[in-house]
Amino acid sequence: MTVIKDLPSNNQLEYFIEQARQTTAITTAVVHPVEGNGLAGALEAAKQGLINPILIGPEHKIRQASEEINADLGSIQIVNTEHSHEAAEVACNIVRQGEAQALMKGSLGTSELLGAVLHKESGIRTERRLSHLFVFDVPNYHKPLIITDAAINVVPDLYTKKDIIQSAIDFAHALGNEHPKVAILAAVEKVKANMQSTIDAAALCKMADRNQITGGILDGPLAFDNAISKQAAIDKHINSPVSGEADILLAPDLEAGNMIAKQLIYLAGAQSAGVAVGARVPIILTSRADGVLARLASCALASYMVHHGRKI
Structure with missing residues (x-):
């Protein structure tokens, strides 16, 4: 292939x-x-x-x-x-x-x-947690975009997110992407003690540094704009290898992932396909x-x- x-x-x-x-x-x-x-x-x-x-x-x-x-x-x-x-x-x-x-x-x-x-x-x-992957063809994005998890895990904890990311990375490998870039989404780009999604993002990045997650390039927390747009990251003074080049978006929970997925379909004209993995x-x-x-x-x-x- x-x-x-x-x-x-x-x-x-x-x-x-x-x-x-x-x-x-x-x-x-x-x-x-x-x-x-x-x-x-x-x-x-x-x-x-x-x-x-x-x-x-x-x-x-x-x-x-x-x-x-x-x-x-x-x-x-x-x-x-x-x-x-x-x-x-x-x-x-x-x-x-x-x-x-x-x-x-x-x-x-x-x-x-x-x-x-x-x-x-x-x-x-x-032994791995089951999760779902959407693959999107978004008209104004330059490559396929994987969004996870928007269908199975409602409020994933840190270790569930670890499995979700690893499955998404392995899936990207199956598609031929040897070094997929993973944006761990939150509402803001800085770690906030009162926002669990930002704490999880920081921990997941450190887990990748320690080879608890392998095969991908992770960064987060990243808001949706600076995950997708390099210019948005530059405007916010964010230096990230993932910004503007994300292959995988990890949603903080099912509701956020599901909303992103359906907005891309119904407002951005995206085409989608999906599979469950794990x-x-x-x-x-x-x-x-x-x-x-x-x-x-x-x-x-x-x-x-x-x-x-x-x-x-």
Whole structure:
């Protein structure tokens, strides 16, 4: 795959998809795809050569959904289950047996799927905290932008943030970025005793100095403006190797990350894709509001992770 630094501007997600098409499709357990939108996304990804789907859920509902969207399931494997909870458990079991390289969310709640993933005995958790990564193609930013965590960890503590950052760095490595730059966001650029996000940022940077976090270049606390704009950093007299060149934005909490992500989509015209990391395999978490591009790009990102061969 072509490395991230070679990506053209303004069609970055399409480029990820094109590169993933040139590799072997990854076997993906699609959990409870009983509605047309979710099933169509999996089938389109299969058509594009990104995934080899295993459809897991009530077979009669899956086939009914396929009829509603006029899709031919052909020889695609279907594993029949009674309900969504069983589908999530069966999908995790398939992963544990080495028969699937990724999970894909169908028509069930994220919490239900992740509950099965994180189950102490039957799940596919690892020692690292599960987290979510958005990858954005922002029209007025010169490279892909990763934002984490905007979907799973509500109020992450210091050690959870450590895992979130390390997973994001490893993910960037899978995309071909050998030295990703991480901006640890807060409302201000100075450490304030009454602002926990700034204290965490300072601690995380020192953890990187002590090799507790590896593979990236960290700086923080940084406000959003001087993380993204070199000129904003200059105006505020901030000398940072990350300002204006951030590859990864670490949000202080889920609410902040989610707001940044949706503002980029709805106000800045950004395109996005996303995956959950920290389990044995990448988890493709798509929303019912996601379009075809987001679904395909999310599958492509999972493909990068699998073919990179790195546990993230």
